[in-house]
Amino acid sequence: MSGLEGIPVHIQSAPRAVASGNTQAILAELETALQALLETGREHSIDLRSLPLLPGELDYLQHTLGTGEVRVEVDALGKSEVQETAFRGIWWVTHCNTADDVMAEFIEVSFCPDIIRAQSDDVRESLDALSVRLAGEPVSNQNCRGEGEPL
Amino acid sequence: MSGLEGIPVHIQSAPRAVASGNTQAILAELETALQALLETGREHSIDLRSLPLLPGELDYLQHTLGTGEVRVEVDALGKSEVQETAFRGIWWVTHCNTADDVMAEFIEVSFCPDIIRAQSDDVRESLDALSVRLAGEPVSNQNCRGEGEPL
Numbered sequence: 001m002s003g004l005e006g007i008p009v010h011i012q013s014a015p016r017a018v019a020s021g022n023t024q025a026i027l028a029e030l031e032t033a034l035q036a037l038l039e040t041g042r043e044h045s046i047d048l049r050s051l052p053l054l055p056g057e058l059d060y061l062q063h064t065l066g067t068g069e070v071r072v073e074v075d076a077l078g079k080s081e082v083q084e085t086a087f088r089g090i091w092w093v094t095h096c097n098t099a100d101d102v103m104a105e106f107i108e109v110s111f112c113p114d115i116i117r118a119q120s121d122d123v124r125e126s127l128d129a130l131s132v133r134l135a136g137e138p139v140s141n142q143n144c145r146g147e148g149e150p151l
Numbered sequence: 152m153s154g155l156e157g158i159p160v161h162i163q164s165a166p167r168a169v170a171s172g173n174t175q176a177i178l179a180e181l182e183t184a185l186q187a188l189l190e191t192g193r194e195h196s197i198d199l200r201s202l203p204l205l206p207g208e209l210d211y212l213q214h215t216l217g218t219g220e221v222r223v224e225v226d227a228l229g230k231s232e233v234q235e236t237a238f239r240g241i242w243w244v245t246h247c248n249t250a251d252d253v254m255a256e257f258i259e260v261s262f263c264p265d266i267i268r269a270q271s272d273d274v275r276e277s278l279d280a281l282s283v284r285l286a287g288e289p290v291s292n293q294n295c296r297g298e299g300e301p302l
Contacts (some may be wrong), residue, residue: 003284034278036213038271053234069227070267085279089274096162106221110276121190123240127185130238134178 023057026107027064033109034089043110060104065090065107074115078103082113166186174208177258178215184260194261209256216241216258225266229254233264 001136026046033044048058074080076099085092091113095104108114177197184195194281199209225231229248236243242264246255259265 024285027281031278031281034201034274034281038274044268047178065184065281070223070225072221072223072267084269088269089277101258110269111271112268116267118221118235118239118261120262123185123189126238126240128183128188130178130185134175134182 018059020054020060022053023060023064026051026061029092030087030107030109034087037089039108041111043108043114045109046107047104048107054058061107062092063089065092072116080115082108082115100140171205173202173204174211174215177202177212179259181238181260182243188240188260188262192262194259194265196260199256199258199260201293212258213243214275217241223264223267226296233259233266277297 006126022067029044031047036042036044048061052128068084070082070084072082074082078095079100080093080095081091083094084146086088087105089109089111091108093106093113093115094102098105167220179193180197187195197214210260219235219237219239221233221235225232225233229246230251231244231246234243236258237240240262242258242259244257244259244264244266245253248254258296
């Protein structure tokens with residue numbers, strides 16, 4: 001069991017009755033995806049709503065994967081939640097609409113989930129905005145103007 | 152102002168009195184860091200507790216940078232919080248001890264904050280753990296054993 005000591009936190013008990021070929025196939029897919037992530041950096045995503053899962057299988061998967069240390073909320077046209085599982089590199093991603101109904105659910109295999117990562121185009125826009133702000137504000141302790149106004 | 156339309160959400164009003172050379176220097180450092188991030192991928196971190204900030208300057212900075220869409224909680228030996236600022240690629244990172252006292256505060260410039268990103272060694276351990284689990288569980292719908300038990 002060497003090398004397994006660092007697996008984080010809560011791997012919870014799960015109901016026995018709902019383990020199935022479906023759930024085992026998903027776990028095997030996650031194993032392959034983790035290998036690919038380590039070897040090539042390739043990310044992988046499983047759309048849970050697209051699979052013919054039996055009642056209880058989703059809960060079984062969630063319990064089997066457990067809960068890790070990182071939890072992310074993204075508030076953009078409805079909330080999304082990203083919960084790290086007990087297996088690092090495997091994330092449980094839930095997207096809701098503005099009425100908080102779950103609209104989509106994914107298991108994502110990545111070093112950092114896509115929804116969290118800042119995209120280059122957005123970073124470039126932020127840089128432009130910050131540059132405009134700084135160029136317009138030759139501030140001293142006594143003379144400052146325009147701070148906090150929308151860009 | 153083209154290219155600035157995509158800057159996300161709340162850039163709040165900030166108190167005027169505390170803008171200073173310090174805060175402007177930090178904003179300029181962030182501008183340089185965003186440029187470097189885009190050009191070379193190099194990340195940057197500013198340790199706010201190491202700087203001789205005047206009272207109110209931290210609040211001023213926080214208000215000036217605003218609040219973005221992504222908020223992250225990390226629960227490991229005390230909580231950490233990562234709040235995306237309104238400038239994508241700039242994150243406000245706060246580390247607390249187990250008594251919830253703020254112990255460290257950083258502004259980080261990166262596509263994905265380091266504390267969120269799964270590290271390769273940890274992912275490898277998770278892969279080993281998942282492989283061990285799958286190897287020990289030739290599960291069918293009727294015959295499953297050991298699900299949910301700690302690895």
